[in-house]
Amino acid sequence: MLLEMNVRLRRGNFVLNSQLALDDTNTGLFGKTGAGKSTILGLIAGTIQPQSGRIVLDGKLLFDSRKGIMMPREQRPISAVFQTDITRSTESVYGTLTSAFNRTFAPRRLKLEFLIEILELEAILDCPLIQLSANERKRVTLARALLKSPRLLLLDETFASLGENYRSQLLPLLRRSQDELDLPILYASQSLGEILELTEQLIVMDKGQVLRSGSIGEIAKHTGVLRHLGVRQVDNIIPVTVICHDPSAGTTLAHCNGLHLALRIRPELPVNSQCKVVIRANDVALSRTYMTGISIQNQAKGRICALIDNNDSILVQIDCGWTILAEITRGACQQMALTEGQEVYCLIKTQAIIYLADLDILPHQRIVSYGNNYYYLALENAAANE
Numbered sequence: 001m002l003l004e005m006n007v008r009l010r011r012g013n014f015v016l017n018s019q020l021a022l023d024d025t026n027t028g029l030f031g032k033t034g035a036g037k038s039t040i041l042g043l044i045a046g047t048i049q050p051q052s053g054r055i056v057l058d059g060k061l062l063f064d065s066r067k068g069i070m071m072p073r074e075q076r077p078i079s080a081v082f083q084t085d086i087t088r089s090t091e092s093v094y095g096t097l098t099s100a101f102n103r104t105f106a107p108r109r110l111k112l113e114f115l116i117e118i119l120e121l122e123a124i125l126d127c128p129l130i131q132l133s134a135n136e137r138k139r140v141t142l143a144r145a146l147l148k149s150p151r152l153l154l155l156d157e158t159f160a161s162l163g164e165n166y167r168s169q170l171l172p173l174l175r176r177s178q179d180e181l182d183l184p185i186l187y188a189s190q191s192l193g194e195i196l197e198l199t200e201q202l203i204v205m206d207k208g209q210v211l212r213s214g215s216i217g218e219i220a221k222h223t224g225v226l227r228h229l230g231v232r233q234v235d236n237i238i239p240v241t242v243i244c245h246d247p248s249a250g251t252t253l254a255h256c257n258g259l260h261l262a263l264r265i266r267p268e269l270p271v272n273s274q275c276k277v278v279i280r281a282n283d284v285a286l287s288r289t290y291m292t293g294i295s296i297q298n299q300a301k302g303r304i305c306a307l308i309d310n311n312d313s314i315l316v317q318i319d320c321g322w323t324i325l326a327e328i329t330r331g332a333c334q335q336m337a338l339t340e341g342q343e344v345y346c347l348i349k350t351q352a353i354i355y356l357a358d359l360d361i362l363p364h365q366r367i368v369s370y371g372n373n374y375y376y377l378a379l380e381n382a383a384a385n386e
């Protein structure tokens, strides 16, 4: 285990009572505003001292109230980029970066020139920190944090504040950081989407407590957690291998493990090539028996492995060779008397299966039906015309 923490802290009315563990992978720290995410990062970095408990990193005590140990911030092999990193110093950007580079904790893993390039710092190298814009200061702070080659990097909503340009360049680097740089990241955010761009491992916090931790797949199985995470729509993403094309039926047949699917025809996809398709969970209907006399082309047989209570709806997790999530109403679940272990058929219309590669272009054009008439509308105009 990389980090183990079991602490208690009271600040005014806010009480943090948290036990958490991190291994050597990137982890997202999710919680609504005021949940205690920044406080957790501060406790690990050493900017906040808990009243009691223990924090251990890589077997070394950072804090132990019983033994009276509080390792100073500068000595902790941890770098952090906080929301409020305000450096009022007149030191130049180049000066602060080189001193971070020289104060490295471990063998250097990133080159100064590389970070100057991807964070576009060249033009501001001679500027004093005090004169930088908020975005420039954040980029310098991130470069400085990475240059120290810490054992753990703490980021507090950093992507959101950096902007799209840097995000697209930095994300691939940060995603690989745990493997290539031996640098796991703890990323705090209120946005699940932002966290999932970096990692699938989550710690979910609420009111100073850790509610759940684990992979998003594991966490999602608990009642109400998806709602808590702000998830409103569940999609199945399935990597399929093309088997053949059937022009007379207008379908391309593909499979993923034991799951066979009829997709919209794509003759340009070579046989045996791979692609990803998306099926919205609420586009999957369930049946206890195989249906005849029905237009639906896909009836995938599987076994229910979990029934996940999602407040108004039930997410049914079905093992069809590949796991499929079907979202149905609570009423439908009761009427069908669904239970774990039962066999069901997943009914999926061919037209409801979207090639993932098409998703980028789909939102720009859609059809809105007003009953008798159909209109092709650009997305920007759609809302105004609806």
Ligand SMILES: Nc1ncnc2c1ncn2[C@@H]1O[C@H](COP(=O)(O)OP(=O)(O)OP(=O)(O)O)[C@@H](O)[C@H]1O
Pocket: 011, 012, 013, 014, 031, 032, 033, 034, 035, 036, 037, 038, 039, 040, 190
């Ligand atoms: N210096 C302080 N003194 C007293 N209470 C504080 C102090 N700093 C933060 N708090 C309180 O601690 C709680 C947790 O704050 P924290 O900043 O850790 O939340 P957060 O999950 O990071 O929220 P956000 O996503 O909005 O940044 C909040 O209720 C906040 O008001």
